[in-house]
Amino acid sequence: xxxxxxxxxxxxxxxxxxxxxxxxxxxxxxxxxxxxxxxxxxxxxxxxxxxxxxxxxxxxxxxxxxxxxxxxxxxxxxxxxxxxxxxxxxxxxxxxxxxxxxxxxxxxxxxxxxxxxxxxxxxxxxxxxxxxxxxxxxxxxxxxxxxxxxxxxxxxxxxxxxxxxxxxxxxxxxxxxxxxxxxxxxxxxxxxxxxxxxxxxxxxxxxxxxxxxxxxxxxxxxxxxxxxxxxxxxxxxxxxxxxxxxxxxxxxxxxxxxxxxxxxxxxxxxxxxxxxxxxxxxxxxxxxxxxxxxxxxxxxxxxxxxxxxxxxxxxxxxxxxxxxxxxxxxxxxxxxxxxxxxxxxxxxxxxxxxxxxxxxxxxxxxxxxxxxxxxxxxxxxxxxxxxxxxxxxxxxxxxxxxxxxxxxxxxxxxxxxxxxxxxxxxxxxxxxxxxxxxxxxxxxxxxxxxxxxxxxxxxxxxxxxxxxxxxxxxxxxxxxxxxxxxxxxxxxxxxxxxxxxxxxxxxxxxxxxxxxxxxxxxxxxxxxxxxxxxxxxxxxxxxxxxxxxxxxxxxxxxxxxxxxxxxxxxxxxxxxxxxxxxxxxxxxxxxxxxxxxxxxxxxxxxxxxxxxxxxxxxxxxxxxxxxxxxxxxxxxxxxxxxxxxxxxxxxxxxxx
Amino acid sequence: xxxxxxxxxxxxxxxxxxxxxxxxxxxxxxxxxxxxxxxxxxxxxxxxxxxxxxxxxxxxxxxxxxxxxxxxxxxxxxxxxxxxxxxxxxxxxxxxxxxxxxxxxxxxxxxxxxxxxxxxxxxxxxxxxxxxxxxxxxxxxxxxxxxxxxxxxxxxxxxxxxxxxxxxxxxxxxxxx
Numbered sequence: 001x002x003x004x005x006x007x008x009x010x011x012x013x014x015x016x017x018x019x020x021x022x023x024x025x026x027x028x029x030x031x032x033x034x035x036x037x038x039x040x041x042x043x044x045x046x047x048x049x050x051x052x053x054x055x056x057x058x059x060x061x062x063x064x065x066x067x068x069x070x071x072x073x074x075x076x077x078x079x080x081x082x083x084x085x086x087x088x089x090x091x092x093x094x095x096x097x098x099x100x101x102x103x104x105x106x107x108x109x110x111x112x113x114x115x116x117x118x119x120x121x122x123x124x125x126x127x128x129x130x131x132x133x134x135x136x137x138x139x140x141x142x143x144x145x146x147x148x149x150x151x152x153x154x155x156x157x158x159x160x161x162x163x164x165x166x167x168x169x170x171x172x173x174x175x176x177x178x179x180x181x182x183x184x185x186x187x188x189x190x191x192x193x194x195x196x197x198x199x200x201x202x203x204x205x206x207x208x209x210x211x212x213x214x215x216x217x218x219x220x221x222x223x224x225x226x227x228x229x230x231x232x233x234x235x236x237x238x239x240x241x242x243x244x245x246x247x248x249x250x251x252x253x254x255x256x257x258x259x260x261x262x263x264x265x266x267x268x269x270x271x272x273x274x275x276x277x278x279x280x281x282x283x284x285x286x287x288x289x290x291x292x293x294x295x296x297x298x299x300x301x302x303x304x305x306x307x308x309x310x311x312x313x314x315x316x317x318x319x320x321x322x323x324x325x326x327x328x329x330x331x332x333x334x335x336x337x338x339x340x341x342x343x344x345x346x347x348x349x350x351x352x353x354x355x356x357x358x359x360x361x362x363x364x365x366x367x368x369x370x371x372x373x374x375x376x377x378x379x380x381x382x383x384x385x386x387x388x389x390x391x392x393x394x395x396x397x398x399x400x401x402x403x404x405x406x407x408x409x410x411x412x413x414x415x416x417x418x419x420x421x422x423x424x425x426x427x428x429x430x431x432x433x434x435x436x437x438x439x440x441x442x443x444x445x446x447x448x449x450x451x452x453x454x455x456x457x458x459x460x461x462x463x464x465x466x467x468x469x470x471x472x473x474x475x476x477x478x479x480x481x482x483x484x485x486x487x488x489x490x491x492x493x494x495x496x497x498x499x500x501x502x503x504x505x506x507x508x509x510x511x512x513x514x515x516x517x518x519x520x521x522x523x524x525x526x527x528x529x530x531x532x533x534x535x536x537x538x539x540x541x542x543x544x545x546x547x548x549x550x551x552x553x554x555x556x557x558x559x560x561x562x563x564x565x566x567x568x569x570x571x572x573x574x575x576x577x578x579x580x581x582x583x584x585x586x587x588x589x590x591x592x593x594x595x596x597x598x599x600x601x602x603x604x605x606x607x608x609x610x611x612x613x614x615x616x617x618x619x620x621x622x623x624x625x626x627x628x629x630x631x632x633x634x635x636x637x638x639x640x641x642x643x644x645x646x647x648x649x650x651x652x653x654x655x656x
Numbered sequence: 657x658x659x660x661x662x663x664x665x666x667x668x669x670x671x672x673x674x675x676x677x678x679x680x681x682x683x684x685x686x687x688x689x690x691x692x693x694x695x696x697x698x699x700x701x702x703x704x705x706x707x708x709x710x711x712x713x714x715x716x717x718x719x720x721x722x723x724x725x726x727x728x729x730x731x732x733x734x735x736x737x738x739x740x741x742x743x744x745x746x747x748x749x750x751x752x753x754x755x756x757x758x759x760x761x762x763x764x765x766x767x768x769x770x771x772x773x774x775x776x777x778x779x780x781x782x783x784x785x786x787x788x789x790x791x792x793x794x795x796x797x798x799x800x801x802x803x804x805x806x807x808x809x810x811x812x813x814x815x816x817x818x819x820x821x822x823x824x825x826x827x828x829x830x831x832x833x
Contacts, residue, residue: 277661284665292672311676319669326662333658374671517734519771598737600771606737 003068006056007147010097013049013104014141016042017134020107024127025195028120036123040111043126046133047108054101057146061088066153070094070146076157078545079165086170087160092294093146095173099290100140102174102181103133110185110210117206124192125185132184135317143310162546162572162579168228176221176248180286182214183255187283190276191325194332199276204266207279209633211262215255216629222248223622230615231582238510238618241390246369247289253362254282257355264348267413268340271352273333278355280329284322285362291318343415350408357401364393395446402453402504405497406460424467428459443512450508457501461494492632496625503621509614517597521604529611532556533594536564538605546570551596551605553583567596567607591615692792693800693808698726701787703756703780706765711780712754718806723832724752727776728788728798730760731768736797739815740772746816747775751829754778758796759785801825803832 020042027035060068061084064077074091075084089098107129114122140146164170189207193199225248230238239245258278264271291314342348368385406428410421422429436452466472468486469479514529525534536552550568554561565583572579585592593610600606693699698714705711717726727743729736747753755776757765760783782788791800794813801810810828812820 273658281661311679312673315669315672315676322665323662323669326665330659330662370668373675377671377675597734601773602771 002056002059003065003147003149006053006060007145009049009053009056010137010141010145010147013046013053013100014134014137016046016049017104017130017137020046020130021127021134022130024123024125024130026127028123033119036119039123039126039130040114043104043107043111043130046130047104050097050101050104050137054097057094057097058085058088060147061085064157066155066157067149067151068146069148069150072150072154072157074158074160076159078156079160080544082167082170083160083165087164089173090160090164093140093144095177096136096140096144097146098174099177099181100133100137102177103129103136103184106182106185106210107133110188121189121192121196121206124195125188128188128191129184132188132321135321139310139313139317143313159572162570162577166228166232168224168232172221172224172228175217175224179214179216179218179221180248180251180290182210182217183251183279183283183286185210186214186258186279187325190279191328193276193336194325194328197332197335199265199272199336201266201269204262204264204269204275207275208259208262208266211255211259211279211282212629212633215252215259216626216633218248218252218255219622219626219629222252223619223626226622227619231584232579238615241368241387243369244289246365247285247292250289250362250365250369251282251286253358253365254278254285257358257362258282260351260354264340264351268342268348270340270342270348272336273329274355276333276336277329280322280325284318284325285366287321288318342413345411345418346416347408347411347413350404350411353404354401354408357397357404361394361397361401364397365390368393398504399449399453402457405500406457409461409464409493409497425460425463428456428463431459432456447508447511450504450511454501454503454505454508457504458498459501461497461501465491465494487635489632489635492628492630492635495628495631497628499621499624499626499628501621502617502624506614506617506619506621509617510612513610513612513615515608515610517606517608519600519602519604519606524604526609528609530557531592531611532559533607533609535605535607538599541568543570546572548581549596549599551594551607553594553607553609555592563592565592565594567594569596569598586616588616589614694811696808697806698800698802698808699787699790701790703782703787706757706762706779706781709779712778716778717754717802720752720802720804720806722752723801723803723809723829724754724777726754726756726800726802728756728758728782728791728793728796730758730796731764732760733758733796735815737768737772739797740775742816742821744773744775746821747777752777755780756787757781758788758793759783801828801832 020039023035023042024039027039057070059065060071061075062081064071064075064084066072070091070093074094075087079087087094089095107126110117110122110125110129114125117125186207189203189210193203222245225245226238229240258275261271261275261278265275294310294314340348368389371385406425407418407421410424432452432455435455436448439448439451442448465483465486468490469482471479474482516526516528518526520526520535522535522537525532527533532555534554534556536554539550539552541548541550548568548570550566553565553567555563555565563585565585567583568581570579570581580595580597582593582595584594591610591612593612593615595608595610596605597608598606698717700714702713703711717724725746729739729743743753753776755778757779760781762781765781797815799812799816800808803809809832810824812824816825
């Protein structure tokens with residue numbers, strides 16, 4: 001019964017979403033105030049309908065209702081409750097419902113908190129969101145229905161993929177989806193602005209918080225995914241340039257560009273058409289990333305195979321959404337003339353430089369990801385583009401970005417001089433050069449460049465804040481007062497940059513990792529990275545729904561044992577899979593990472609030993625970036641002040 | 657200038673549409689790596705053996721008594737070690753499996769066999785890796801099925817799993833025996 005209710009709620013949501021689309025998009029043109037007010041109500045009810053549907057699906061998973069095909073295929077009564085819930089979105093059909101749920105949630109927040117937007121703009125934004133949501137709901141309902149029943153039901157389900165039975169992965173998809181889908185709001189604002197034919201500072205101010213929220217989620221989602229692959233796949237790798245990873249990286253790159261560009265629209269009313277294009281591009285990349293990977297066109301480790309008829313449906317949806325919005329852009333963008341002028345050396349230009357590099361990186365990753373299927377299509381040649389290509393092409397573009405991102409925030413708007421800016425961060429430059437020179441001696445130039453670059457970005461962001469507070473130049477009390485008076489967005493921006501620096505630092509440090517694959521018998525030891533690693537014992541240990549073998553490994557430094565790790569091999573029965581649970585010890589600046597890979601026939605244990613300097617900084621950096629975004633978001637100017645202040649001006653504009 | 661993004665997306669969309677069409681007609685599988693060797697005899701080669709034992713050449717593969725596998729592997733390759741039990745199990749069924757060690761050292765090979773056993777009927781060393789290039793080997797492990805007439809019938813890049821065995825190799829073995 002409950003699954004039928006869920007199914008019905010899904011159908012209801014389709015109807016509500018299309019009603020929201022039609023009314024939202026066309027009511028403002030008819031100047032029908034009552035119809036415009038209906039859009040938010042429809043958005044909220046459409047959200048409730050999908051919420052009910054999603055709950056219905058989760059309920060079927062929780063009570064292990066195996067008459068529902070989706071539950072029978074991807075769940076089991078033996079897995080713990082938490083994974084029966086998260087297993088709901090661990091498969092194609094279920095994750096579609098989650099995806100639509102997040103999209104409708106975005107619409108509901110615009111409806112609930114968009115009270116300070118002009119009614120026509122809010123209606124149009126909700127209308128665009130309604131159409132997008134309606135399209136994907138229709139897809140879910142017709143060709144990807146998670147509520148299909150089977151009879152007779154199996155005694156038990158096929159089980160949750162053991163790799164997905166992990167807290168990191170359970171929450172990685174919702175966070176990542178929120179990031180992807182959140183950009184739909186920026187997209188809807190862009191389309192609404194194109195329909196209205198005008199973009200001003202207020203538009204920039206409205207779009208930025210939405211873009212910022214999604215950016216925070218996308219950043220955390222990517223960091224979570226990378227961390228998950230680091231500690232579960234057992235190879236010690238954290239980024240593989242897999243098409244799915246690239247699919248998440250692309251909207252992150254353009255989204256980051258959008259975030260910076262919207263500041264220019266807000267402060268200076270320039271780069272309007274470009275910002276609109278970025279908003280469209282970011283959401284389009286989110287969409288195509290999510291769905292092209294699923295259509296099976298791109299070869300990827302994330303197997304979420306969908307049937308080709310689903311692929312055509314999705315392609316048609318993408319063609320309408322992306323093609324339609326770009327067509328609108330081609331027609332309307334020429335009227336979005338810039339009003340603000342700026343000199344080649346100014347904050348605006350620095351942000352343009354930021355955009356050029358971010359978008360160049362995005363273009364390179366885009367080409368590298370799509371090259372194999374297209375070469376096959378055109379010339380019938382099979383090839384794969386792997387990590388060496390991406391490393392060699394992305395690195396030269398990241399280096400100037402790192403150099404510029406430290407200087408940009410120091411430049412004033414409109415017109416700037418380079419010297420005063422550089423004088424404020426000479427300290428960061430000196431330290432970075434010292435780090436570079438010392439590390440070139442110790443390791444290699446690339447690693448040294450990365451470490452120096454990380455230090456440069458971190459220190460310049462810190463010294464920028466210190467300079468603005470005149471720290472050390474005026475009395476401490478005055479400095480603190482200046483710090484308190486500074487907007488939170490300034491700290492947020494600095495924190496975001498620091499986070500990026502920390503991440504660059506970690507990635508560079510990771511190139512110094514040392515690793516070894518050995519077979520040891522209990523009692524034997526081996527040397528790696530200056531430590532001695534000894535296998536003490538091999539034993540059996542119980543687990544909730546798996547059996548496990550545990551290796552006890554003691555690591556000593558100069559004869560003194562300082563750490564014992566217990567990597568294990570987990571043997572799952574439904575389905576029959578063995579996973580390697582890596583044992584990782586971190587002290588914040590270094591990971592010691594041991595994987596119990598196998599028990600060879602000749603006896604002993606095959607161990608993969610790794611020492612990863614600065615590895616934790618990669619994810620700390622991502623976390624700090626997301627925190628910077630959140631801090632910036634908590635700024636009063638973004639939350640309340642500006643839009644309501646602007647409403648008066650806007651109302652005057654409407655009359656005129 | 658403002659229509660450029662639309663044009664790019666249109667071209668891309670058309671490309672994806674064509675790919676999807678071909679996938680539906682089973683003309684294109686993004687996961688398959690079709691080998692140019694399929695339907696042909698292996699290229700000319702003559703590789704030395706391991707530990708003084710004779711190696712083999714393309715003439716040895718010209719007309720085997722029964723269908724057989726040529727398995728490319730290396731002692732330094734982790735997926736090969738993961739595949740080793742499967743190869744051993746296949747060898748026990750009486751299927752001849754000839755191994756080619758790709759860019760490997762004799763002592764490394766010896767310790768590899770000490771751990772995982774040596775299931776190969778014959779073993780050859782492609783120390784330089786040149787024969788692998790002529791075969792179009794994508795990576796190790798990689799396995800080729802050769803029928804009684806000495807024609808390559810199937811190639812699998814990656815470790816052979818239960819699924820590959822059930823859906824790929826076993827039906828073909830039944831067909832060509």
